[in-house]
Amino acid sequence: MSKRKWVSGVLALLCMLNLWNGAALGAGPPEIGTHAEAAALIDVQSGRLVYSKRGDRPMRIASLTKIMTAIVAIEEGKLSDVVKVSSRAAGKEGSSLYLKAGQEMNLKHMLYGLMLRSGNDAATAIAEHVGGSVEGFAVMMNRKAEQIGMEHSNFSNPSGLDEGEHFSTANDMAKLAAYSLKNPSFQEIVQTKMIKVPNPNDSWEYTWFNKNKMLSLFEGSDGVKTGYTKLAKRCLVSSATRSGQQFAVVTLNDGDDWADHAKLLNWGYENYPLVSLVERGKSAEGTNFVAAADFTYPLLKEEKERISRITELYPPESLEARLGERGKLVLKLGDTVIGAVPLVDAGSPRLKAADKSAFGFQASESGISRWNEMNVVFRKVLKAMLSP
Structure with missing residues (x-):
C-alpha cells in the first residue's frame, strides 16, 4: 500500500470515529440555515436562547423598536390614559395611522395602532405622553434595555426610523420579546389580527389589520412585530405557542422571513421541547x-x-x-x-x-x-x- 493511500485510509477512519463519537455523546441539534443576516430563537418561559446566528452583531432593527415602545408604555403608563396627538407626532414620516394634531385617543387603542399598523405617529404620541418628550422616552427605553440585559442595544427614538445611534442585535431583541410576551396586555395586543377603534374625526371607525402574516401562516402563532426601512431591510419578530411552550424568533435583514420563521419555530419544537x-x-x-x-x-x-x-x-x-x-x-x-x-x-x-x-x-x-x-x-x- 502506498503511503498516500495509507494516510487517506487513516484520515477516513478518524472521520468515522469522530462521527460515531459525536452521535454517541450527543453532538447537539441538527444544523439549520436561514436567509437572515442575523437571527435568534428563544424559549419564552425560560429565556434560553436555543439558536443564534451572528446574535450579538449590532444592526438596524426598523419597527421592531416598537416592541420596546409598547412594553415601556404599558408598564409606565395607564392604558386608560387619554393621549393627545401633537403636531410633531401627526407629521411623523413613514408608516402612519393618519392621526391629526389635537386628536385624542386612549393609550390602549393607540398601542393597537402602534403594533398592528406600525404607526410612527402613534409611536411619537405615545413617547411624548409617557416620557414627556421623545428624548425623555428614549432614556426610559434604554433603562428598560439595561434591566432586561440587552447589552448591545441603544434606542434613540420610539419608531425605529434609522438613526446613527439606534441599533440592537438578534439576541437582544429575543430577550426583549421573551420579556414582553410575559405581559398579558402586550400579548393580547400583538396576537390580535384585526380591531375596530372609534374615530373622533369621522363617522367611520378605524379598522386595523395586523401586518404580521405569521398569525395566519403558522399554527399557534401569537405575535409579534414586523419591521422595514431601506437600510434595515426586512426585520421580523414572531412567536408561537404549542402544548404550553412558547418560542420567539428574531430575524434581521431576511428576504425570506416568513419561511425562515416557520422553519425555525418547527426546529425549536422538534429539538428543544x-x-x-x-x-x-x-x-x-x-x-x-x-x-x-x-x-x-x-x-x-x-x-x-x-x-x-x-x-x-x-x-x-x-x-x-x-x-x-x-x-x-x-x-x-x-x-x-x-x-x-x-x-x-x-x-x-x-x-x-x-x-x-x-x-x-x-x-x-x-x-x-x-x-x-x-x-x-x-x-x-x-x-x-x-x-x-
Missing part, C-alpha cells in the same frame, strides 16, 4: 421537604443526562425559614444554573396557591442577577416588617 424537571409537591431527595413549584426547561434529548439537582437548606433562624421556606432545590445543566425551586413543609399553605409556578424562577443569561436583585429588595422589606 419543555421537559418536566421538578413536580410541585414532590419530595426532595434526602429531605422531608417538598417542592413548592413545578419546573420545566427546554432541553435536547442528550441534555437530560446532564441535569443535576443540589439541595440547599436554610438555618432555622434565617429569614427564609421564618417565611416558611426550608431550602431550595437548585437545578444545573452541566455547570450552569438554570433555575431553582423553594422547598417547603409538606403541609405548607403555599402548596395550595392557585399559581403553580409562582415561587420558582427560571434562570436565563441575565435572569439570575435580576431575580437576585428583586429577591434582596423583597427580603429587606419583609425583614423590616417582621422585626420586633
Whole structure:
C-alpha cells in the first residue's frame, strides 16, 4: 500500500470515529440555515436562547423598536390614559395611522395602532405622553434595555426610523420579546389580527389589520412585530405557542422571513421541547421537604443526562425559614444554573396557591442577577416588617 493511500485510509477512519463519537455523546441539534443576516430563537418561559446566528452583531432593527415602545408604555403608563396627538407626532414620516394634531385617543387603542399598523405617529404620541418628550422616552427605553440585559442595544427614538445611534442585535431583541410576551396586555395586543377603534374625526371607525402574516401562516402563532426601512431591510419578530411552550424568533435583514420563521419555530419544537424537571409537591431527595413549584426547561434529548439537582437548606433562624421556606432545590445543566425551586413543609399553605409556578424562577443569561436583585429588595422589606 502506498503511503498516500495509507494516510487517506487513516484520515477516513478518524472521520468515522469522530462521527460515531459525536452521535454517541450527543453532538447537539441538527444544523439549520436561514436567509437572515442575523437571527435568534428563544424559549419564552425560560429565556434560553436555543439558536443564534451572528446574535450579538449590532444592526438596524426598523419597527421592531416598537416592541420596546409598547412594553415601556404599558408598564409606565395607564392604558386608560387619554393621549393627545401633537403636531410633531401627526407629521411623523413613514408608516402612519393618519392621526391629526389635537386628536385624542386612549393609550390602549393607540398601542393597537402602534403594533398592528406600525404607526410612527402613534409611536411619537405615545413617547411624548409617557416620557414627556421623545428624548425623555428614549432614556426610559434604554433603562428598560439595561434591566432586561440587552447589552448591545441603544434606542434613540420610539419608531425605529434609522438613526446613527439606534441599533440592537438578534439576541437582544429575543430577550426583549421573551420579556414582553410575559405581559398579558402586550400579548393580547400583538396576537390580535384585526380591531375596530372609534374615530373622533369621522363617522367611520378605524379598522386595523395586523401586518404580521405569521398569525395566519403558522399554527399557534401569537405575535409579534414586523419591521422595514431601506437600510434595515426586512426585520421580523414572531412567536408561537404549542402544548404550553412558547418560542420567539428574531430575524434581521431576511428576504425570506416568513419561511425562515416557520422553519425555525418547527426546529425549536422538534429539538428543544419543555421537559418536566421538578413536580410541585414532590419530595426532595434526602429531605422531608417538598417542592413548592413545578419546573420545566427546554432541553435536547442528550441534555437530560446532564441535569443535576443540589439541595440547599436554610438555618432555622434565617429569614427564609421564618417565611416558611426550608431550602431550595437548585437545578444545573452541566455547570450552569438554570433555575431553582423553594422547598417547603409538606403541609405548607403555599402548596395550595392557585399559581403553580409562582415561587420558582427560571434562570436565563441575565435572569439570575435580576431575580437576585428583586429577591434582596423583597427580603429587606419583609425583614423590616417582621422585626420586633
